[in-house]
């Protein structure tokens with residue numbers, strides 16, 4: 687297992703009172719999985735992924751990455767930084783360099799890569815995020831639009847070519863075209879072997895990309911399974927104020943075989959209409 691959470695608990699100190707944010711989370715994540723994480727606002731999603739990334743320390747329990755406890759005193763956190771990329775929610779607020787190039791190259795500053803290799807990585811990451819490298823490289827990040835800033839910030843994480851990519855609501859607020867292009871890129875990275883964990887409220891996007899969904903409710907793991915399995919619990923999800931995908935909802939309404947992606951839904955619908963017409 688690449689990522690293992692064992693009996694993970696997190697409490698925050700709230701004006702002297704301890705409040706439980708995450709309770710007894712056990713989780714096993716294999717190399718190359720694409721996992722969606724869902725849950726209503728405040729349920730603990732961000733805290734969960736920050737624990738995996740070593741950005742928060744658990745109150746109790748363990749986070750193992752490639753079998754090593756990342757919170758052990760002997761663990762060298764530079765190893766984790768080398769293999770895990772973390773895209774914060776609203777990463778666009780974290781741009782601070784004078785040019786786009788410098789911002790994207792920042793994560794490679796302490797790597798052993800040559801100047802030429804750094805440039806190749808920066809170019810690739812910016813092109814992957816839909817930019818014309820020559821046109822954008824000397825721009826000031828501050829002069830870009832909100833969507834462009836976010837794409838630059840994500841390029842900064844991709845340039846390090848992480849084995850594990852964690853994204854906290856990366857598509858919220860993107861326009862449909864930018865969102866679709868971004869999801870396509872995630873699918874490409876996944877096909878190349880990257881392990882991806884994406885928090886999102888967008889059930890359609892998760893159905894489109896992820897293979898497995900983990901639902902967090904009130905600090906606990908409520909559901910964990912394939913997208914098909916999790917979306918078959920429409921009522922349970924609705925009680926948690928969560929949506930299933932359009933395809934999942936419509937296939938139930940139309941009494942079609944259960945499907946979660948738009949493509950599968952259309953195919954099933956066509957098959958039914960074709961069958962009925964005969």
Ligand SMILES: Nc1ncnc2c1ncn2[C@@H]1O[C@H](COP(=O)(O)OP(=O)(O)O)[C@@H](O)[C@H]1O
Pocket residue numbers: 698699700707725726727728729730731732733734
């Ligand atoms: N630094 C903090 N101090 C105290 N409470 C916090 C802190 N960060 C988050 N919380 C609380 O922890 C809970 C889970 O937050 P979070 O992990 O951000 O949830 P989500 O990402 O699902 O919206 C919320 O109730 C939130 O108010």
Ligand SMILES: [Mg+2]
Pocket residue numbers: 731732733775854
């Ligand atoms: Mg959050």
